[in-house]
Structure formats: C-alpha cells, structure tokens
Amino acid sequence: MMPPEQENTNLSTTANIGPSNIMPTNWTETVTVHAEPSISSSININSRSSCSQDQVLQAQQEPALSRFAILRASLRPVTLKFADVAYSVSLSSKGTWFASSEPKSTRTVLNGVTGVVRPGELLAMLGPSGSGKTTLLTALAGRLPGKVSGTITYNGQPFSSSIKRNTGFVSQDDVLYPHLTVLETLTYAALLRLPKKLTREEKIEQAELIIMELGLTRCRNSVVGGPMFRGISGGERKRVSIGQEMLVNPSLLLLDEPTSGLDSTTAQRIVATLRGLARGGRTVITTIHQPSSRLYRMFDKVVVLSEGCPIYSGPAGRVMEYFESLGYHPGFNFMNPADFLLDLANGLVPDTRSQDDQLDFHARLDHHDDQNSAKQSLISSYKKTLYPVVISEIHRNAQDSVLPLSSLRGSGVQWTTSWWQQFKVLLRRGLQERKHESYSGLRIFQVMSVSILSGLLWWHCDTSHIQDQVGLLFFFSIFWGFFPLFNAIFAFPQERSMLIKERSSGMYRLSSYYFARMAGDLPMELVMPTIFLTVTYWMGGLKPSLITFVLTLLIILFNVLVSQGLGLALGAILMDVKQATTLASVTMLVFLLAGGYYIQHIPPFIAWLKYISFSHYCYKLLVGVQYPANEGYDCGLQMPCRVMDFPAIKYLGLNNKWWDVAALTIMLVGYRLLAYVALRMGQPH
Numbered sequence: 001m002m003p004p005e006q007e008n009t010n011l012s013t014t015a016n017i018g019p020s021n022i023m024p025t026n027w028t029e030t031v032t033v034h035a036e037p038s039i040s041s042s043i044n045i046n047s048r049s050s051c052s053q054d055q056v057l058q059a060q061q062e063p064a065l066s067r068f069a070i071l072r073a074s075l076r077p078v079t080l081k082f083a084d085v086a087y088s089v090s091l092s093s094k095g096t097w098f099a100s101s102e103p104k105s106t107r108t109v110l111n112g113v114t115g116v117v118r119p120g121e122l123l124a125m126l127g128p129s130g131s132g133k134t135t136l137l138t139a140l141a142g143r144l145p146g147k148v149s150g151t152i153t154y155n156g157q158p159f160s161s162s163i164k165r166n167t168g169f170v171s172q173d174d175v176l177y178p179h180l181t182v183l184e185t186l187t188y189a190a191l192l193r194l195p196k197k198l199t200r201e202e203k204i205e206q207a208e209l210i211i212m213e214l215g216l217t218r219c220r221n222s223v224v225g226g227p228m229f230r231g232i233s234g235g236e237r238k239r240v241s242i243g244q245e246m247l248v249n250p251s252l253l254l255l256d257e258p259t260s261g262l263d264s265t266t267a268q269r270i271v272a273t274l275r276g277l278a279r280g281g282r283t284v285i286t287t288i289h290q291p292s293s294r295l296y297r298m299f300d301k302v303v304v305l306s307e308g309c310p311i312y313s314g315p316a317g318r319v320m321e322y323f324e325s326l327g328y329h330p331g332f333n334f335m336n337p338a339d340f341l342l343d344l345a346n347g348l349v350p351d352t353r354s355q356d357d358q359l360d361f362h363a364r365l366d367h368h369d370d371q372n373s374a375k376q377s378l379i380s381s382y383k384k385t386l387y388p389v390v391i392s393e394i395h396r397n398a399q400d401s402v403l404p405l406s407s408l409r410g411s412g413v414q415w416t417t418s419w420w421q422q423f424k425v426l427l428r429r430g431l432q433e434r435k436h437e438s439y440s441g442l443r444i445f446q447v448m449s450v451s452i453l454s455g456l457l458w459w460h461c462d463t464s465h466i467q468d469q470v471g472l473l474f475f476f477s478i479f480w481g482f483f484p485l486f487n488a489i490f491a492f493p494q495e496r497s498m499l500i501k502e503r504s505s506g507m508y509r510l511s512s513y514y515f516a517r518m519a520g521d522l523p524m525e526l527v528m529p530t531i532f533l534t535v536t537y538w539m540g541g542l543k544p545s546l547i548t549f550v551l552t553l554l555i556i557l558f559n560v561l562v563s564q565g566l567g568l569a570l571g572a573i574l575m576d577v578k579q580a581t582t583l584a585s586v587t588m589l590v591f592l593l594a595g596g597y598y599i600q601h602i603p604p605f606i607a608w609l610k611y612i613s614f615s616h617y618c619y620k621l622l623v624g625v626q627y628p629a630n631e632g633y634d635c636g637l638q639m640p641c642r643v644m645d646f647p648a649i650k651y652l653g654l655n656n657k658w659w660d661v662a663a664l665t666i667m668l669v670g671y672r673l674l675a676y677v678a679l680r681m682g683q684p685h
C-alpha cells in the first residue's frame with residue numbers, strides 16, 4: 001500500500017478526452033485534488049492503522065482540525081471505468097398468478113454507456129425522467145439485479161466485496177427508521193459500519209462529527225418521521241442518508257437525486273459537500289434532475305442520457321463547445337447548460353433560424369418525429385465523435401488499473417464488526433424503533449379487553465359444564481395462534497427496503513439481523529399471553545392448581561412461538577403483506593376447522609389436515625393437562641363420568657403427549673428455518 005502522502009499526490013488527475021477532428025484541440029481537463037478547507041480535516045478514521053506516527057502526532061497537536069477527521073482525504077482512491085454498459089428488462093405482466101400466453105418482450109433501459117470517473121472528480125448524470133440515470137447509477141454501484149453487459153471496473157478490477165464495503169450509495173428514497181432520532185440513526189450506523197478497532201465512544205463521536213459537518217445539529221434529537229407522522233424536513237432526511245454513507249468514508253460515493261425537492265440553497269450546500277468529498281480523493285457520482293447553473297458549475301464531468309443512450313460523456317466545462325461543434329447553439333444568450341442539455345436529450349433542438357423565438361421553440365414539443373430524429377442524430381454524433389475519445393481515454397490511462405484493490409478497507413475481511421456486536425446493536429435498534437408499536441396502548445387494550453371479556457363469558461365455569469371448559473381451551477389455542485401469526489407477518493415485508501439497503505452495503509450478516517429480530521419480538525410475544533392467561537384462567541374457573549396453570553401457560557407460549565414462526569415464514573416467502581395475510585387467514589381457518597373442536601367426524605381423506613395444524617396439537621395438550629385420564633366430571637348421572645369418555649375428548653385421544661410436543665418442536669424449528677432460507681434467497685449477494 002502506498003504511503004498516504006504519495007497517494008494524495010497521485011490524486012491529481014488528468015481527464016483527457018481529446019483531440020478529435022470535430023472537437024476543440026485543447027480538450028484536456030485537469031482536476032487537482034486537495035482537501036478543501038471547509039470540510040478538510042486531520043486524520044481519516046478509517047486510516048488510523050495506516051497513518052504514520054507523524055500524522056497521528058500532528059493530529060493530536062491540531063485538535064480543532066481533528067474534529068472533522070472523517071471528511072478528510074480518502075486514502076484508497078478508486079477509478080471507475082465503464083464501457084458499453086447495456087441493460088434490458090423483461091416486461092412480464094407481474095401481479096397475476098396466471099402466466100400470460102403472450103411472448104415476453106424486453107425493453108432496453110441502457111444502451112452503450114461509457115465513461116471514466118477518477119478520484120477527486122464529481123460526475124453528474126443528466127437526462128430526462130426515465131432516461132436511465134438511476135439504472136446506470138445502480139449498475140455502477142453493483143446493485144442491479146440481472147445481467148448488465150459491457151464492462152465496469154474499479155481500479156481495473158470487477159466489483160468485489162471490498163469495493164462494496166468502500167462504496168456509499170444514497171438512494172432516491174430515503175430509507176430510514178421513522179422513530180429513531182437523527183443522532184440515534186447515525187450512531188447505530190456508526191456502531192454497525194465502523195471497524196471494530198474503534199471503541200464505541202469513538203464511533204459515537206464520529207456520528208456527532210457527521211451531524212456537525214452536515215449542519216444537522218439543530219435537529220439532532222428530532223425523530224426522522226415517516227408517512228404517518230411528521231419528523232425532520234426532506235432536506236434534513238436527505239442529509240441524514242448522506243451522513244450514513246459518509247460515516248464509512250467511502251472511496252466511491254453514488255447518490256441518486258440528492259437534491260430533488262430541496263430549495264436551491266440547500267441543494268447548493270449538498271452539492272458543495274459532494275464536491276468537497278470528491279476533492280478529498282473520493283470518486284463521487286450523482287444523478288440530478290434539473291441543476292441550476294450554479295450547481296452545474298460544480299460538476300467536473302457529466303454523462304447525458306437520452307432514452308438510455310449517451311449523447312455526451314466528458315468534462316462538464318466542455319459540453320457547450322461539443323454541442324456547438326455539432327451545430328447546436330443554445331437558443332438564449334444566458335442559458336443554463338443543464339437546461340440546454342435536457343432539451344437536447346429530449347430531442348428539442350434549438351432552431352438556429354429563429355433562435356430567440358421561445359414560443360416557436362416550445363411549439364415543437366408536440367412534434368415527436370422531429371424530436372426522435374434529433375435524438376437519433378445526437379446519439380450517432382456521440383458514437384462517431386465522442387465515443388472513440390472516451391474509449392481511448394479508458395485504455396490510455398492503464399496505470400489506474402494497477403492500484404491494488406487489496407489496499408481497500410475490509411478486503412479479505414468479510415465483516416467490519418463481530419457477529420455478537422452486530423446482534424447487540426441490531427437488537428437495541430430494533431427494540432428502540434418498535435417500542436411504540438410493540439408496547440402500544442392499543443395492543444395492550446386489545447389483549448386485555450379480550451381476556452376480561454372471555455373471563456366474564458366463561459365466569460367460574462366448572463367441570464359440570466365440561467363442554468364450555470373445553471371450548472375455552474380451544475379458544476386459547478386459536479386466539480394465540482391467530483394473534484402472533486398476524487403480528488409476525490408484517491416483520492420482514494415492512495423492513496424489506498431497509499434490509500436490502502443495509503445488506504447491500506455489507507453492514508451486517510443476515511443471521512445476526514434475523515436472530516436480533518426474533519429476540520426483539522420475544523418479550524412482547526411472551527408477556528402478552530402471560531397477562532391474558534393470568535386473567536382468563538382464574539376468571540374462567542379452570543382447574544385451580546398452580547402446576548396446571550403453569551403447564552397451560554407453557555403450552556400457550558410454545559404455541560405462540562410456533563405461530564409466530566409461521567407468520568415470519570409467510571412474510572419472508574411472499575414479502576407482501578396483502579398476499580401473506582390472505583394466505584395466513586386461509587391457513588388459520590383450516591386449522592380452526594380441522595383442530596378437532598367443531599367437527600369430530602372428519603372424512604378420512606381430509607382428516608390428515610389436523611396433523612399439520614399447530615392449534616390441534618396445542619388444544620390436545622391443553623386438554624390433556626387440564627384433565628388427567630382418570631378424572632371424572634359431573635355429567636348429571638348418579639355417578640361421575642370419566643372425562644376420557646366425554647365425546648370431544650375421546651375423539652382427541654389424550655395419549656402420546658410427547659408426540660404432540662415433538663410435532664410442535666419440529667414446526668417451531670421448521671418454520672423459522674424456512675423464514676431464514678426465504679430471506680436469504682431474497683437477498684442481494
């Protein structure tokens with residue numbers, strides 16, 4: 001690995017994409033990389049081990065500077081090259097269960113996009129809505145599902161897990177936990193993403209620094225908010241998302257529309273931050289919708305897309321020259337270059353005969369044929385004149401390829417933190433995020449009201465009403481089958497986008513997330529039935545024996561865990577709450593009917609249904625615990641009848657209790673295993 005000083009000098013890059021017969025002769029852009037004073041700082045948190053002693057000493061002597069350690073130079077520059085990138089999607093009719101007989105058609109979303117971005121450069125992707133900017137950005141981040149053709153290299157090598165860990169990706173929609181505060185959000189990200197050699201306090205300090213650096217101090221203790229309740233503003237949310245990525249000091253930072261919906265000052269501030277990050281030696285790529293000319297001036301390079309095809313790829317400052325060399329002049333004297341580019345990408349070519357006639361220019365919006373031919377002409381001009389230049393630049397600077405990827409953080413090491421550390425942080429974060437939902441008054445009210453109502457309905461019901469008592473036990477098994485099942489269904493579909501985002505950046509293992517999620521749900525899942533049973537059991541007049549009560553409670557808790565497992569599995573397999581709840585209600589209805597309470601003479605060809613019903617096993621165990629085999633009950637005759645002869649109990653058959661326990665245990669493990677496998681299969685690799 002190169003010493004830091006040497007690396008920084010190497011960051012002075014030259015992006016030379018000329019000359020060509022059409023383009024200006026001096027087609028050379030030099031971007032000198034340096035840490036900008038506004039966001040420069042002393043040491044890089046991730047470079048602690050690679051810093052020389054002198055640097056550490058210097059940092060200690062400069063406390064004021066070291067506070068912004070996180071935003072200083074990247075010591076692991078990445079040169080990103082992409083050539084002839086193409087991507088198609090198949091347009092199959094989704095959402096129906098019946099396959100369409102029509103042949104599948106495909107749509108080309110990207111077609112032959114080429115470019116180079118070096119450390120220290122800020123590249124903007126411009127183009128009309130739907131032109132493929134997000135798709136290209138996602139492809140460059142190595143997160144696009146399906147096959148991407150063409151070549152994308154990072155320091156000359158293909159995408160790898162070390163690149164993944166050194167890449168920051170900020171998606172268009174901010175995926176954040178709504179109930180956490182800004183400080184909590186960034187602190188948890190720091191605890192999960194920063195390497196284990198930093199202490200917990202140091203990680204928290206880094207989160208604080210990011211808050212200061214991104215101007216989030218005012219809202220540091222405000223909750224992020226979501227669709228159901230208001231939190232911080234859209235601009236602040238965006239900055240929190242950027243902050244989460246900046247924490248790891250990524251070598252490559254990709255952002256999808258970081259300024260959309262923001263006022264021009266905030267947008268300017270964000271782009272200035274990005275430019276500062278780039279100048280610190282990072283490679284920064286952003287898509288942007290309609291940048292003002294002030295913003296445009298901050299870009300080093302641009303790629304302009306029109307319907308997935310590039311019409312320009314090169315230095316931002318040369319864009320007008322290029323299009324003028326093709327004979328396209330902006331219609332107005334002081335036109336924002338970005339507006340001009342977007343018009344061109346839409347096929348709106350200024351008419352040189354009546355340049356100032358704005359009305360005439362916009363009247364041509366309706367002329368689709370003209371627009372299409374203008375786009376085609378721009379695409380073929382790009383292929384003829386600019387494409388060979390970009391390709392030769394990719395091949396000419398072959399020394400970029402020799403920067404060893406092994407110097408990147410985390411190469412060889414798969415995770416930055418241990419399994420246990422991940423589990424602890426995820427558990428705490430999950431409890432904090434979901435405490436409002438789990439311990440909500442509404443949920444407690446729901447359970448309490450049902451328990452009191454059923455206690456009153458079965459008030460002191462003794463064995464002389466054995467049918468009613470058995471009914472109460474069946475109700476326990478069904479209610480504590482339905483309730484946890486429907487709660488668990490939401491778990492994974494609700495967290496899907498967060499899981500994809502965090503797993504895509506290699507933040508934690510799936511197993512640590514999975515166990516943390518299960519452990520986090522456990523207290524509430526176990527406390528609720530305990531309260532319920534304590535109320536209903538004694539009100540309902542079941543056997544007044546502490547041992548029987550405890551055994552009844554254990555069986556119900558076991559049933560809760562099994563039904564929760566089924567809910568988790570359905571949610572993980574379908575990843576769609578609507579589909580999963582539909583399937584769950586059908587399943588529970590089958591379990592209800594086949595449980596052995598309502599129908600005792602099920603035809604043999606369908607009697608097997610009860611064997612897959614956990615409610616059936618639970619019901620059997622509850623009855624078995626309540627009534628020992630030799631117990632009698634008041635059946636209205638001269639002498640007590642044996643409970644074993646009561647038809648509903650006789651049908652159940654109370655032998656082989658351990659088989660029932662074994663069946664429930666298999667379901668407990670099986671459903672959870674199924675949920676884990678389904679989750680893993682749906683994960684980005």
Ligand SMILES: Nc1ncnc2c1ncn2[C@@H]1O[C@H](COP(=O)(O)OP(=O)(O)OP(=O)(O)O)[C@@H](O)[C@H]1O
Nearest residue numbers: 089090109127128129130131132133134135136289
């Ligand atoms: N998986 C997919 N299935 C169907 N169409 C897709 C898929 N992915 C992308 N597309 C289509 O490809 C085109 C490019 O999409 P993309 O999101 O990259 O555009 P964009 O330039 O980022 O748009 P915007 O600026 O509106 O976000 C769009 O027309 C989109 O509908």
